[in-house]
Amino acid sequence: MSKALPKRSENYSEWYNEIVKRADLAENSAVRGCMVIKPYGYAIWEKMQRALDDMFKATGHQNAYFPLFVPKSFLEKEEEHAEGFAKECAVVTHYRLMSNPNGKGLVVDPSAKLEEELIVRPTSETVIWNTYKGWIQSWRDLPILVNQWCNVVRWEMRTRLFLRTAEFLWQEGHTAHATEQEAMDETHQMLGIYAEFAEGWMAMPVVQGIKTPSERFAGAVETFCIEAMMQDGKALQSGTSHFLGQNFAKSFDVKFVNKENQLEFAWATSWGLSTRMMGALVMAHSDDNGLVLPPKLAPIQVVIIPIYKTPEDLATISEKVNPIFEELKAAGVSVKYDDSDHQRSGWKFAEYELRGVPIRLGLGMRDLENGTVEVARRDNLTKESQPIEGIVQHVKLLLDEIQENIYNRALKFREENTFIVDTWDDFKAQIEKGGFIMAHWDGTAETEAKIKEETKATIRCIPLLSDEMAGKCVYTGNESAKRVVFARAY
């Protein structure tokens, strides 16, 4: 393993891959397109899960679990949904193997063909709405506010660690409501939770908006999303919340009796956020020294490293470190004291930087004499000597400051790389340089497709928050009600 990482500015995608591997987040598996999430990477994912789960529970949602397999007939029921997912499904056709009659190994037992093929879920709307049919009879049964944490499979042609894998982990929420308004409110609420998670926990600013019809989730009436900017200026869709109208209720015949004693189809939403966020986390903050983690998601927030020559020195330092360690732990800080003797301190400095640990405390004999500790920040790579007295309070404040600092840095980057563009020539020139382009669009799928074809830029979203200033489409010159966000995307 070489020591230096590739430079972010020179080869962004190689830099990304190296960080994912060397920070010990994940690796490619022997199974095509699938990924092994390693313990350190999974620990970050668990922190994400916890944060989201708390927000879901606080808004009245409950967790449940639905089957991995979707009968093909389920998937067929909602036409657009079927069409959207058909091309990327793993299909189970048999349920048994047998030893090869002509030699070694195993073959599929032809007599074990399934009457109906099973699809490994690419998403669970169909199984869940088939189930909801049995749960919903009256307006009193509504709303149903359910989330599940699970894995899904989408057989992508080309994959990248975290950003696009054949199998990925996510949460998918599926709610049923008595009224259109209530379902729409839920859709917005969950989008808000995703935005709060991205900004408050991941320290990653996002644009909230609506997808254009061509980018909409298959089977949805309206798709809302959060879009983030990565450090190469490309966009990453980071979470989606769909208003499904009555589409799935109609496909699965889910009716209830309303307060007026009339039969009505239920209103639905679904919303999801995946391990792709791990990729976003890497690409949003990291630098040429490795991963940079926001303190709120860091499995280790503070690492303490002793600097010593002899075992006696180490014992003396450890004696001083122990109370600090205990006090930090008691203050709710996740702290590690690395007194392992098989690596030198310099090696440890580099290693914990690579892994994105927000704060490093270094203690050597010199510090013991002076009653100080060296405090190193991962976000800006600065070091300062601090009195040991009051260090716990200092660390707690510093963790908050780092969280805020990396958010502000990412926000500043996005602002500096967001451009208001009014002419087609400017558009073509700017898209090559990266970033978000705020431009007018005439609202037609044709124009959207042509722009994509000529520049590889897609409409990331129609922002929810914007000044509603009318103008002329950057491509056709036709009327436009407001600017939309264009970018190249992952």
Add this chain to the structure above:
RNA sequence: CGGGGCGUAGCACAGCCUGGUAGUGCGCUCGGUUUGGGACCGAGAGGCCGCAAGUUCGAAUCUUGCCGCCCCGACCA
């Protein structure tokens, strides 16, 4: 499925053109010297050179076939 590239130690690669003892760096093991930013020296362990057939006295190297992987497109969160 189209275009390009690569399969040699755990990892990254050289050797192949011009056939003749299997190499280098990192990592690993042991010993010593070191230790405030990824230490140094010495000794070791580790190979069906992707698989199969062919040519040859002799193949990592030449020929043919197969298999696998990566990159660029199409697909997509």
